[in-house]
Amino acid sequence: MLLKIENLSVSIDGKKILNDYNLQINSGETHVIMGPNGSGKSTLSKTIMGDNHYDITNGNIYFNNQKINDLKTDERARLGIFLAMQSPMEIEGVSNADFLRTALSIKNSGDINLYEFAKKVEKAFSSLNMDKNMIHRSLNVGFSGGERKKNEILQMLMLEPKLIILDEIDSGLDIDSLKIVADNINAYKNANPNTGVLIITHHYRLLDYIKPDYVHIMTCGKITKTGDYQLALELENHGFNVVNKLDKQSAIKENTDHE
Amino acid sequence: MNKIEVVSDNVILNDVKDSITTYSDNGILIINCKKDSEVLLINNVYKEIVIEVSNDVVLNILEIKNDSNNILNYKYILNDNSKAIINKFYYLNKYNENIDINLNGYASDVIFNLSVASFDNQKYNINVYHNNKKTVSNIFNHGVTFDNSSIDFTINGTIKKGMKDSILNQDNKIMVMGNGKSVINPNLFVDDDLIEARHGASIGKFSEDEIFYLETRGIPRDIGYQLLMKGFLLNTLVVNVETLKELETIVEKLRR
Numbered sequence: 001m002l003l004k005i006e007n008l009s010v011s012i013d014g015k016k017i018l019n020d021y022n023l024q025i026n027s028g029e030t031h032v033i034m035g036p037n038g039s040g041k042s043t044l045s046k047t048i049m050g051d052n053h054y055d056i057t058n059g060n061i062y063f064n065n066q067k068i069n070d071l072k073t074d075e076r077a078r079l080g081i082f083l084a085m086q087s088p089m090e091i092e093g094v095s096n097a098d099f100l101r102t103a104l105s106i107k108n109s110g111d112i113n114l115y116e117f118a119k120k121v122e123k124a125f126s127s128l129n130m131d132k133n134m135i136h137r138s139l140n141v142g143f144s145g146g147e148r149k150k151n152e153i154l155q156m157l158m159l160e161p162k163l164i165i166l167d168e169i170d171s172g173l174d175i176d177s178l179k180i181v182a183d184n185i186n187a188y189k190n191a192n193p194n195t196g197v198l199i200i201t202h203h204y205r206l207l208d209y210i211k212p213d214y215v216h217i218m219t220c221g222k223i224t225k226t227g228d229y230q231l232a233l234e235l236e237n238h239g240f241n242v243v244n245k246l247d248k249q250s251a252i253k254e255n256t257d258h259e
Numbered sequence: 260m261n262k263i264e265v266v267s268d269n270v271i272l273n274d275v276k277d278s279i280t281t282y283s284d285n286g287i288l289i290i291n292c293k294k295d296s297e298v299l300l301i302n303n304v305y306k307e308i309v310i311e312v313s314n315d316v317v318l319n320i321l322e323i324k325n326d327s328n329n330i331l332n333y334k335y336i337l338n339d340n341s342k343a344i345i346n347k348f349y350y351l352n353k354y355n356e357n358i359d360i361n362l363n364g365y366a367s368d369v370i371f372n373l374s375v376a377s378f379d380n381q382k383y384n385i386n387v388y389h390n391n392k393k394t395v396s397n398i399f400n401h402g403v404t405f406d407n408s409s410i411d412f413t414i415n416g417t418i419k420k421g422m423k424d425s426i427l428n429q430d431n432k433i434m435v436m437g438n439g440k441s442v443i444n445p446n447l448f449v450d451d452d453l454i455e456a457r458h459g460a461s462i463g464k465f466s467e468d469e470i471f472y473l474e475t476r477g478i479p480r481d482i483g484y485q486l487l488m489k490g491f492l493l494n495t496l497v498v499n500v501e502t503l504k505e506l507e508t509i510v511e512k513l514r515r
Contacts, residue, residue, distance in 0.1 A: 049475055050474075051471060072474070072479075072480075073471060073474035073475055074473075074474040074475075074476075074477050074478055074479045074480070074483075077474065077475050077476055077477035077478075078477040082475075083475050085472070085475070088472070089466075089468055089469050089472040091469050091472070091473075091487070091490065092490060092491075092494065093487075093489070093490020093491055093493070093494035094486050094487065094489070094490040095490075098486065098489075099473070099476070099478075099486065102478055102482065102486060103473075103476040103477050103478050106477055106478060106479070106482065107477050138490070138494070155476060159476060159477070
């Protein structure tokens with residue numbers, strides 16, 4: 001089991017966001033979480049990553065069978081969890097190159113071959129169709145929305161995580177960039193087949209390119225329905241309310257039939 | 260490039276001939292740059308330094324200081340079409356410095372980058388006088404305070420009447436790593452309508468969101484602060500790659 005979330009309840013400023021939440025991701029699986037605004041999707045991703053704004057009031061998170069509730073964010077990242085953020089931070093004065101070199105150097109316990117680093121960066125820039133000069137620019141400063149998202153994927157390619165969480169990676173991307181990002185994720189996954197992927201999205205279109213094993217609907221801090229790719233299609237056609245309502249009606253019908 | 264170095268009270272003229280002249284007496288050092296030049300000052304002990312830049316000359320100054328047992332006064336004088344790029348990197352205890360920048364010449368232009376790490380109370384009075392037309396000043400003061408230390412930046416930008424088409428820009432920021440109380444007084448004294456003047460000032464802490472972002476890439480908190488400090492203190496300085504590396508090493512050793 002790559003990621004196991006067990007009976008997790010999470011609050012922020014005393015307000016419960018996740019409520020007795022359960023999710024399991026095995027190595028190599030791709031899961032998608034879809035849900036309306038405010039359903040707790042980003043809270044889930046940041047809680048997995050250890051953002052201390054969120055209080056775990058109950059439950060546990062395991063990564064590769066290790067309980068990580070008490071690990072710091074950087075420790076979780078070094079275990080191999082990567083969060084591509086919905087709104088990547090701009091950091092003035094810290095260059096992309098310095099940032100990546102520092103992160104890789106820590107990951108490799110201080111050992112970093114500059115030649116190999118440069119080659120790897122160049123390859124990643126090329127495959128993401130990004131301007132190579134961005135490596136010398138301050139982190140995300142002056143980047144367009146799409147460039148920031150690509151920069152998140154660039155970091156993913158450089159850091160080689162075991163679990164990739166993509167929090168609305170598709171927002172801000174034009175159609176061509178969306179395909180490039182998806183192609184890079186697929187290529188990474190093909191090269192590293194044990195990698196788990198958790199995609200958080202509002203939209204179906206990313207799933208045209210990255211085929212999920214499971215699609216979950218999240219409502220009010222809980223998974224309310226799980227299905228496959230077809231469930232995402234249903235959502236696209238009918239919306240969250242209708243799908244959830246249909247689900248409730250079929251459950252009532254099922255219960256009536258049983259009676 | 261003509262280059263002189265001032266280390267403590269020792270003035271080293273690297274075969275500059277008559278491109279740069281210097282004169283020192285009674286704790287005062289006068290440097291006159293007549294051709295494009297570089298000046299490096301390391302822990303100078305003069306109580307007053309006067310640097311004059313001749314017409315059409317570009318001067319690049321780098322000053323590094325970590326010895327703070329004195330109060331220093333600086334006077335920069337820029338003549339017609341001259342430009343001075345003044346970079347100061349200090350990591351100091353108690354210290355006071357007074358700086359007068361006189362833009363006397365037509366279209367004279369100064370970029371002033373002061374980056375300081377403070378371990379005690381420091382005070383900087385910076386006066387920029389636009390004494391001619393089409394003069395430009397860009398003043399960037401960045402400070403980081405540790406423990407109970409503080410920084411006081413007082414910046415007075417003055418544009419007299421008739422000095423049209425002048426541009427005055429001030430950007431002042433202090434990052435607080437401890438509990439000390441710092442002050443920024445960004446003053447503009449403007450007596451002409453046909454100019455541009457901007458000033459900004461902020462005192463705060465490094466953003467927790469920025470630190471979190473770095474942590475999500477496996478960078479521990481203390482190294483994250485180092486990265487942010489390096490960016491904050493060194494990003495504005497106009498220095499070569501080798502010098503930048505040296506300054507980065509210094510910042511990495513600054514205690515949180």
